[in-house]
Amino acid sequence: MCTKRILAAWFGAHFFLVTAVCFSDICSLVARSLTILPSALDRYAREGELAGEWASGKKMPASNPVRRTIATYLDAAGSQAGYSFFAPNIPGYHRLILELYHDDGRVEYESPHVSGKAAALRLDSLLDRLANPRYEPLREVVIKMLAFSVWQGRPDVKRIRASFGTVNQPGINEFEHRRRESFQPLFTFDFSLRTEDNH
Numbered sequence: 001m002c003t004k005r006i007l008a009a010w011f012g013a014h015f016f017l018v019t020a021v022c023f024s025d026i027c028s029l030v031a032r033s034l035t036i037l038p039s040a041l042d043r044y045a046r047e048g049e050l051a052g053e054w055a056s057g058k059k060m061p062a063s064n065p066v067r068r069t070i071a072t073y074l075d076a077a078g079s080q081a082g083y084s085f086f087a088p089n090i091p092g093y094h095r096l097i098l099e100l101y102h103d104d105g106r107v108e109y110e111s112p113h114v115s116g117k118a119a120a121l122r123l124d125s126l127l128d129r130l131a132n133p134r135y136e137p138l139r140e141v142v143i144k145m146l147a148f149s150v151w152q153g154r155p156d157v158k159r160i161r162a163s164f165g166t167v168n169q170p171g172i173n174e175f176e177h178r179r180r181e182s183f184q185p186l187f188t189f190d191f192s193l194r195t196e197d198n199h
Helices: 003-032 039-055 065-077 117-130 133-151 172-174
Strands: 093-102 109-112 157-168 184-190
Touching: 003 039, 003 109, 039 172, 093 117, 093 133, 117 133, 133 157
Parallel strands: none
Antiparallel strands: 093 109, 093 157, 157 184
């Protein structure tokens, strides 16, 4: 009899947590206007998202043992993200835009080039990781290496400004008004690629 109660309690806790995660995830999509639901529901969806985060322990301090236990369990159960993970929403992504300043005053705009689909996927993954605060010490070095690879084919470029940022897809309402994706710069680096000859 005791075993049945333990299993029933575990069953109840498991589906409570799965429901909280999914509810929070769905409310997050509604709050960001990524569904066909009217924008009048955005405020309620934000409140629902917060309620789901509280219920799943995400609003507790990171060092809280209850939060860590819940997070470990959800990771082990494969339920750390709601099922909107499979929804056909296109997430934002990151882009690196290089402004190439030539000797004659021209300015060109480029992005790092790669050959092959596998290399393109690796570059996208690298750019997504560079947005993470954990990679801040490496960010400037990696962006400088990418800028240098573009500069190698253009010896008359004297300076490069690298703008790293997020590309946001238009929401449903914006798409209906024919708005395009928008670029929001997060970091900008200036690289002087050569020094003037001293005569």
